[in-house]
Amino acid sequence: MVKKKQKVIHHILLLLISPYIALYRLLKGKNQQITVISGMLLMGIIGSIYYFTPGSDGATHLEKVNTHYVNLSGDEFLREAINILTFQSIEISVDLYIHCLGYLAGGIFGIPELLHVFAGFVLGYFYTKSVILVLKDKQKNLKAWWIIAFIAMFLVVRSISALNSIRMWTGMWILFYGSYSYALTRNKKYVWIALSSIIVHFSYSIFVFPVIFGYIMRHRKMLITFLFLASFFFSLNYNLVSAYLPENRLTEVKTETYVQLEEEGGMQGENKLSQTNFYKKYGPNIYYSYSLIALSIILILFNFKYKLSEATMFLIAAGLMLYALSNIMEFSGLLQGRSKGLSSTFITAANLTILTTLRYYGISRLHFVMGRFFLVLVLLSCIPYFLFHFSYALNMLSIFFFAFPFVSWIIGDGDLSIRDFLVLLFGG
Secondary structure, eight states: OHHHHHHHHHHHHHHHHOHHHHHHHHHTOOOHHHHHHHHHHHHHHHHHTBOOOTTSHHHHHHHHIIIIITTOOHHHHHHHHHHHHTTOOOSSOSOHHHHHHHIIIIIISOOTTHHHHHHHHHHHHHHHHHHHHHHTTOGGGOOSHHHHHHHHHHHHTTSGGGGTSHHHHHHHHHHHHHHHHHHHHOOTHHHHHHHTHHHHOTTHHHHHHHHHHHHHTTTOHHHHHHHHHHGGGOOOOHHHHHTTSOOSHHHHHHHHHHHHHHHTOSOGGGOOSOSOSHHHHHHHHHIIIIIHHHHHHHHHHHHHHSOOOHHHHHHHHHHHHHHHHHHHOTTOHHHHHHHHHHHHHHHHHHHHHHHTTGGGTTOOHHHHHHHHHHHHHHHHHHHHHHHHHHHHHHHHBBGGGSSOTHHHHHHGGGOOBHHHHHHHHHTO
16 A cells, blocks of 8 residues: 555656656556556646637636636535526536536636646546556557557547547546446446436437447347448438427527537537648548448447457447437537547447457458458558647647646746647747
């Protein structure tokens, strides 16, 4: 116990010197408990040096804390929390999660910037636990470069960049961790963890259903495959969906957000950055429209040919059903993009669990070579999307990510993102 505490203290000191080096050390860690604590602290530090790009979700959240939660009384906080739980509050927040974080940062501590620190702690916990869950006991099978490349995709996408839209992608990791843990252990507490994603972001009241359906129908491979393929030829009309929506002010606001944004162009959450570079313009579209479908086909073929574990079948079924949901929700480009983002996590995790256990399936040499060739092609198609998220991180991380993060806390608005520093340094 004393040795564990010492390692945690050493990691905290290392974080204060260089989060970048701490991240490298974290990836090499073997003690799961220390890794989870270190992951939480690392994401919290990253939240503390978050660079608030004007117009970004992060800047919007910070502004709301500044204007509403600073000096908010406890009575007002509780009244608004009750309104949220009864689907009445729409002026400031419709999600209890960010309401609590906003009050904690602005109302109790009086430091609005702490919002992303606290959000980083929560995100770091569930993200680190999810990564451990996927890669647990598979370290000996991580030698091939193409497997390492898939791991890099799983680690980079929706990790640091998730701190911008802190509700949506924190909710994703909570849903993933809770549902996958239940598939592995059948412990009912993980069902409640998965369902708690609805508290983090209201849209998970929709997204939990394909995950639940995927778990129940994981053995019905033909049905899951049929629904996935059929979704490319079928879409729901909003008028049909609206007839089943509850009538309250919250539903009206969410309808305006999700449906009207579609008219401005789908998948906007992925395209808020400048469209000047090819990977920003085409990366998400190539990945969601081609790479992810290719990975899905691999999973379908493998699922029919080989006997997979219950948990892996669940990942496949949930990923395919989330993608199918995105296909039929043409009335909302925003929900489409988010559903595909969720499906990519389940589909990538399913591919990883198979790739790291290939030696147990008795695959012939010919099929192995053909499969590897196809996977390499898919990986090449993922490069623009990988660069997209890498660029995203450069825009939102302070230059003090590499060393002495506490300087960012001191200079405040005088801070620079990594991208801005490189532009200043090289004059590009």
